Amino acid sequence: xxxxxxxxxxxxxxxxxxxxxxxxxxxxxxxxxxxxxxxxxxxxxxxxxxxxxxxxxxxxxxxxxxxxxxxxxxxxxxxxxxxxxxxxxxxxxxxxxxxxxxxxxxxxxxxxxxxxxxxxxxxxxxxxxxxxxxxxxxxxxxxxxxxxxxxxxxxxxxxxxxxxxxxxxxxxxxxxxxxxxxxxxxxxxxxxxxxxxxxxxxxxxxxxxxxxxxxxxxxxxxxxxxxxxxxxxxxxxxxxxxxxxxxxxxxxxxxxxxxxxxxxxxxxxxxxxxxxxxxx
Numbered sequence: 001x002x003x004x005x006x007x008x009x010x011x012x013x014x015x016x017x018x019x020x021x022x023x024x025x026x027x028x029x030x031x032x033x034x035x036x037x038x039x040x041x042x043x044x045x046x047x048x049x050x051x052x053x054x055x056x057x058x059x060x061x062x063x064x065x066x067x068x069x070x071x072x073x074x075x076x077x078x079x080x081x082x083x084x085x086x087x088x089x090x091x092x093x094x095x096x097x098x099x100x101x102x103x104x105x106x107x108x109x110x111x112x113x114x115x116x117x118x119x120x121x122x123x124x125x126x127x128x129x130x131x132x133x134x135x136x137x138x139x140x141x142x143x144x145x146x147x148x149x150x151x152x153x154x155x156x157x158x159x160x161x162x163x164x165x166x167x168x169x170x171x172x173x174x175x176x177x178x179x180x181x182x183x184x185x186x187x188x189x190x191x192x193x194x195x196x197x198x199x200x201x202x203x204x205x206x207x208x209x210x211x212x213x214x215x216x217x218x219x220x221x222x223x224x225x226x227x228x229x230x231x232x233x234x235x236x237x238x239x240x241x242x243x244x245x246x247x248x249x250x251x252x253x254x255x256x257x258x259x260x261x262x263x264x265x266x267x268x269x270x271x272x273x274x275x276x277x278x279x280x
Contacts, residue, residue: 031057031058031059032055032056032057032058033056033057033058033097033098033196033197033227034055034056034079034095034096034097034197035055035056035094035095035096035099036052036053036054036055036056036093036094036095036096037053037093037094037095037096038051038052038053038092038093038094039051039052039053039075039078039091039092039093039094039095040052040091040092040093041071041074041075041078041083041089041090041091042089042090042091043086043088043089044088047251048071048074048251049071049074049075049078049251050250050251050252051093051252052071052075052093052252052253053253054246054253054256056079056227056229057227057243057244058227059223059224059225059226059227060223060227060228060242060243060244061219061220061223061228061229061230061241061242061243061244062227062228062229062230062242062243062244062245062246063230063231063232063237063238063241063242063244063245063246063259064076064229064230064231064232064245064246064248065232065233065235065238065245065246065247065248065274066247066248066249066274067249067274067279068233070248070249070250070251071248071250071251071252072231072248073201073202073231075248076199076201076229076231077118077199077201078091078095079095079097079102079116079197079199079229080112080113080116080118080199081102081103081109081112081113082113082118091103097112097115097116097197098196114137114141114193114195115195115196115197116195116196116197116198116199117190117191117193117195117197117198117199118190118198118199118200118201119183119186119187119190119198119199119200119201119203120186120201120203121201121202121203121205121206122206123179123182123183123185123186123206124186125174125175125177125182125185125186125189126174127173127174127175128173128174129170129171129172129173129174130157130166130169130170130171130172130174130177130185131153131170131171133174133185133186133188133189134152134153134156134157134185134188134189134192135149135152135153135192136189136192137189137190137192137193138152138192138193141193152192153170153188153192154167155191156188156189156191156192157185157188159187159188159191159222160184160185160187160188160191160218161184161214161217161218161221162181162184162185162188165181166181166185178211179206179207179208179211180207180208180210180211180212180214180215181211183203183204183206183207183211183215184214184215184218187203187215187218187222195226196226196227197226197227197228197229198222198226198227198228198229199228199229199230200219200228200229200230200231201231202231202232202233203215203230204216204232204234204237205232205233205234212237216237216240216241219241220241223243230242235263235275238259239259239263242259243258243259244256244257244258244259245257245258245259245262245263247262247268247270247271247274247275249270249274254268254270254271255267255268255270255271262275263275
């Protein structure tokens with residue numbers, strides 16, 4: 001090769017920044033929220049995932065990168081079984097959440113989707129007030145007391161770093177907010193049911209740079225309490241905010257490693273080709 005990997009990465013404009021590891025994270029090192037083994041998935045006769053095996057660490061940010069159509073979002077939605085809303089989906093292999101088989105006959109989907117929250121690519125607030133958006137999940141779970149709901153709404157909006165912006169606008173329709181504010185309300189809505197894991201499917205792709213930066217800062221705060229798995233097309237974003245990165249290609253997990261290692265010293269030629277801009 002005429003260029004070193006470092007030179008190629010500069011050409012691809014992938015900025016690598018070291019991420020500090022605090023004491024709390026060190027204490028959770030080695031623990032996993034998900035253990036995936038030999039996962040295959042089909043949409044009808046078309047196979048979308050091939051023999052995917054990986055362990056998702058606790059209280060860290062795990063990024064999933066890869067070109068369009070490589071299986072990133074499909075894999076993410078499999079972790080809370082949302083992908084099964086498509087009738088023609090079938091799977092083989094195992095996924096364990098906290099050592100429990102999520103495909104087991106006695107494992108409740110409702111429990112899984114409470115513990116594993118989801119934030120989508122495009123902000124999707126309900127056509128309700130900010131308050132009712134955040135209070136929706138707790139109400140579904142039987143909480144009716146106004147004082148308790150008030151506390152949950154405030155705590156969740158603070159957790160999503162948007163309380164100060166919206167504390168005087170709780171009765172306004174969430175549709176009237178900016179895109180970045182809507183997305184953080186959706187994150188607050190996910191936090192309101194006290195999840196363990198937050199799945200994010202390209203949560204900043206529809207946002208402007210300022211809103212994107214706010215969401216990225218929020219993700220760094222949230223990982224102190226939650227395990228976060230984020231699908232992103234933006235390699236710079238993965239490098240900035242994630243602790244570990246998984247590279248998917250054509251439904252296969254090509255490489256899964258510490259983010260700095262994957263970007264600086266990729267083990268697989270396909271990973272190197274992707275992060276240096278040869279394809280994707």
